Amino acid sequence: xxxxxxxxxxxxxxxxxxxxxxxxxxxxxxxxxxxxxxxxxxxxxxxxxxxxxxxxxxxxxxxxxxxxxxxxxxxxxxxxxxxxxxxxxxxxxxxxxxxxxxxxxxxxxxxxxxxxxxxxxxxxxxxxxxxxxxxxxxxxxxxxxxxxxxxxxxxxxxxxxxxxxxxxxxxxxxxxxxxxxxxxxxxxxxxxxxxxxxxxxxxxxxxxxxxxxxxxxxxxxxxxxxxxxxxxxxxxxxxxxxxxxxxxxxxxxxxxxxxxxxxxxxxxxxxxxxxxxxxxxxxxxxxxxxxxxxxxxxxxxxxxxxxxxxxxxxxxxxxxxxxxxxxxxx
Ligand SMILES: Cc1cc2nc3c(=O)[nH]c(=O)nc-3n(C[C@H](O)[C@H](O)[C@H](O)COP(=O)(O)OP(=O)(O)OC[C@H]3O[C@@H](n4cnc5c(N)ncnc54)[C@H](O)[C@@H]3O)c2cc1C
Numbered sequence: 001x002x003x004x005x006x007x008x009x010x011x012x013x014x015x016x017x018x019x020x021x022x023x024x025x026x027x028x029x030x031x032x033x034x035x036x037x038x039x040x041x042x043x044x045x046x047x048x049x050x051x052x053x054x055x056x057x058x059x060x061x062x063x064x065x066x067x068x069x070x071x072x073x074x075x076x077x078x079x080x081x082x083x084x085x086x087x088x089x090x091x092x093x094x095x096x097x098x099x100x101x102x103x104x105x106x107x108x109x110x111x112x113x114x115x116x117x118x119x120x121x122x123x124x125x126x127x128x129x130x131x132x133x134x135x136x137x138x139x140x141x142x143x144x145x146x147x148x149x150x151x152x153x154x155x156x157x158x159x160x161x162x163x164x165x166x167x168x169x170x171x172x173x174x175x176x177x178x179x180x181x182x183x184x185x186x187x188x189x190x191x192x193x194x195x196x197x198x199x200x201x202x203x204x205x206x207x208x209x210x211x212x213x214x215x216x217x218x219x220x221x222x223x224x225x226x227x228x229x230x231x232x233x234x235x236x237x238x239x240x241x242x243x244x245x246x247x248x249x250x251x252x253x254x255x256x257x258x259x260x261x262x263x264x265x266x267x268x269x270x271x272x273x274x275x276x277x278x279x280x281x282x283x284x285x286x287x288x289x290x291x292x293x294x295x296x297x298x299x300x301x302x303x304x305x306x307x308x309x310x311x312x313x314x315x316x317x318x319x320x321x322x323x324x325x326x327x328x329x330x
Pocket of ligand 1: 035072073074075076077078079080094118119143144145146147148149150151152153154155156157204209210211212242243247248249250324
């Protein structure tokens with residue numbers, strides 16, 4: 001465990017400098033904040049609410065770095081498996097930083113854009129765009145997680161990915177500036193470079209930063225048609241069993257070189273239903289690992305490794321997990 005007195009000092013200092021409404025819990029079980037419903041305690045869980053988020057977050061990132069306290073940035077917890085031992089340091093939850101930033105208007109395409117605070121749910125962002133009769137984010141309907149997490153992951157589905165529509169992000173960059181140890185985190189506005197994104201890759205994965213907001217180029221459309229497309233995606237996810245059990249969506253990445261979807265490879269090897277403890281390869285989908293109620297994070301990790309080992313042995317493919325294992329794995 002990281003020194004909790006040190007963490008209390010950091011939080012007190014930031015609340016003094018940048019007052020904001022804050023949900024603050026020590027030893028908070030991360031199982032309450034992940035779609036897999038697993039994960040041990042965070043030393044400190046902090047969720048700033050409302051307009052004070054950016055200043056408080058910047059202060060926290062600066063003070064924590066100066067103290068050597070790690071900070072994990074949490075979106076919707078829809079792509080992570082947190083270790084049973086939990087997360088050392090501070091978990092900074094972005095889910096209290098939601099809604100439109102009000103900086104839409106001029107964009108690309110036919111000149112329309114919408115910008116969302118990073119804690120906005122991906123589905124909620126699609127809803128806001130639909131409500132304004134703007135098309136381009138329909139594919140996010142029904143996808144768990146936040147806009148910040150979706151940008152960080154370059155989330156994708158239904159032949160679209162976040163990078164297709166992203167035009168700009170605002171970030172707090174807390175990488176140590178070259179030659180200036182102890183420099184304050186910088187607030188940067190970055191135009192999106194499409195070429196810097198790849199399959200489930202974004203430039204933010206190699207840069208310590210907090211995504212504050214994301215702006216998207218959209219097109220005007222008919223609200224009824226936009227909503228009907230969104231409903232079709234939600235129904236499709238429902239039919240595929242996405243919401244039946246706690247999970248983090250696809251367990252493994254797809255890879256064109258395999259010649260078929262990873263889920264199909266797992267199916268063909270008869271691995272559906274394979275179980276370790278309370279973790280199971282979904283009986284209804286080869287590329288989803290589920291928590292059937294009593295899983296430990298270690299069960300999910302062990303099952304992920306077991307599936308990869310069996311696929312390598314039987315088919316020769318090296319599977320790469322898409323879900324992220326985070327926290328204190330010992
Ligand atoms: C039922 C189900 C279906 C799913 N279907 C899909 C799908 O079709 N396509 C798909 O791509 N994914 C899918 N997922 C996975 C998940 O929804 C996405 O990856 C989502 O984009 C993760 O967002 P999040 O906010 O939950 O991120 P988290 O899981 O909270 O975090 C993921 C990573 O992003 C970082 N991060 C989060 N927010 C920020 C921020 N503001 N600034 C900096 N870093 C940040 C975190 O530190 C972490 O490293 C599915 C998950 C579930 C449970």
